[in-house]
Amino acid sequence: MQVLSYLIPISLALGGVGLLAFLYTVRSGQYDDPEGDSRRILSDEWDDHPKP
């Protein structure tokens, strides 16, 4: 059961990374236009180079 003493902190830390990543996406407004973003990916307009 020694394995638990480092597996649990590791799993919590990994979960925490996920949480922080999510909070980052919220703060940078990535959920402001879910409809539009789901459609924009279908556009081939900026496939070759990013939008200036």
Place this chain on the structure above:
Amino acid sequence: MTAELRPPSAAACPGCLAAPVKPIEEAPKDARIALSLPGIHCQACISTVERELAATPGVQTARVNLTLKRAMIEADPDIRAVDLIPVLQRAGYEAHELDPGALQATQTDRAGRDLLMRLAVAGFASMNVMLLSVSVWSGASDATRDMFHWISAAITLPAIAFSAQPFFRNAWAALSVGRLNMDVPIVLAIVLALVTSLWETSLSGAHAYFDAALTLTFFLLAGRYLDYRTRAVARSAAEELTALEVPRALRLTADGTEEEVSVSALKIGDLIRVRPGGRMPVDGEITEGRSELDRSLLTGETVPVYAEPGFGVSAGEVNLTGPLTVRASAVGEDTSLHRIADLVAIAESGRSRYTSLADKAARLYAPGVHILSALSFAGWFLYTWDLRTALNIAAAVLIITCPCALGLAVPAVTTAASGRLFRKGMLIKHATALERLSQVDTVVFDKTGTLTAGTPELTNLGDHTSADLEIALALAEGSSHPLSVALTRAAREAGITPAKVSDLSEVPGFGTQGVWRGRQVRLGRAAWVGATQGVRTVAWLSVGEGEPHPFYFSDALRPGAAEAVAALQKSGKEVLLISGDTAGAVEALAQRLGIVKWVAEALPQDKAARIATLTDEGKKVLMVGDGLNDTAALAAAHVSISPASALDAARVASDIVLLGQDLSPIPDACDTAVKATRRIRENFRIATVYNLIAVPLAVAGLATPLIAALAMSSSSITVSLNALRLR
């Protein structure tokens, strides 16, 4: 929600805050323009709109938000929204200017973000604790189990302290005024679960409900968030409509020049210039100029009224032909536009008595849960004289009965239904509007601006000789009066070419005149060309000899009006037409649409009274109207719809706003509302069934944290899936 109440915002009118006398042109360097695009729906639309806008000189960036159906544009200061709207219209998209200041509330959506953070923290914590709990359920024992419980406690306590704050706050607000709401049993369940679990853990007990407390918080926050989002979308769209209102006026200064000021800066006695096509910003008296006024939004009458110096005008009337100067006699809150608010307040008191399904459920549910839990505590305590067992069982009962699914039952359905209706161009402004819409059995329509588009249509083109038509077309083309525009359109479509008319001039308030083959020809009001005024909307053509020829106009039907009325009648609803217009015009329209019951020349009070009578007869009335004269009726009706073209006051008074031109979504909305209400009831039933199975186990002391978790998750998921069937 009214634009008038809000102080002038910096983004809308940067000059208004610092120095109200500065003209609007002195805007900040990168003017931010917001456009509402109700017609966009796909990826191709985004690309086209963004490309068209970016190709316009002066525009730096343009970004479309498809969810809000809106475009935000960074452009040079000299670019105005009016320059960009035609660009989009050429590309085939309906566009309207928005006041970016009025939109700021939704841009920095702090409350929504806050709720999402709490949801994220609760989700993260509940998943971790659930994993630890799974190992406990699958057989971890002794020291391992205790360690898992302690780790769970260490995660749960701060997570709950952060994420469950909205519930704590709401419950406290309700308790401090001595009432019970849905949040009280929630908070009690969470707190009791935490306390007993901590106690159990410290005594190395087997059952800890940390996972249940967190999952509960997570599911309930999900419900709250859905609810919030639905309302935020509606609110932002409603704000958008407010942002469409004209917040500016042209004031004449002492030296006779015009300056553009915000309407809120106007004072009594100011001289205001109203250009043709403009809406009166104030009540007042005309001091200069002649024109015709369209009062249809206020009274419902379609025939324009002649206006000359000394004539009184009301805010909201539209100036048609000549420029007018108006001396303000009442501004802002005192205008007749705002006095209607009293009528609305009286009418609304009737509607606020509606209790939503959720409230009804909570009223039954909240005391029931507390009594059940208290009884099981008392029963077990008397039976075993063991406080620990009794408290454990009371906590289990509270957790299992906790309104997890109930908290999701309504928001999940309203989110799905509102989303579906929003895609069809309907905006649900009020939380219980869908429930009320589902009960409707009588539909009352207003005429002008609601069933009709407010644009006239020539009806007797065939009665005229082509020579007359050629002269009429030549005269009509010289004017921007709505009747002239309609005549021009009809004549052009019929392939008529204009005759050669010289010395063309428009006489504001009367009509257009010119010289044709040495004779004076006139197109305009009856008295001006020597005819007698009838009740119908008519323009007379005089060709210098013989009787003047009448051109009759009727109001063009709004697209989808006929379909909407037919579909509503087919579904067994009674359809009425109540208008402030003349009997002839109303009867003609009623016959055209197959409406049997109609009332003409109704004053605003009459409309509200008629609705009240219907309500007293036990009818559930849906009122569809747009004018100021409909406002009281909109507020008095069980549920109300107004088109986006309606006055601000009318939109505020109504529960649902139609975003496009088309009326045909109305019967559809009724069907969706009926379905949504049925889903809500089903959801309540599903939640009850889960409770009926799990509660006896809990009361009998057989419930384990595993059973609690299973009951809670499966009922919440079933309820959400059931709601999604509506999309």
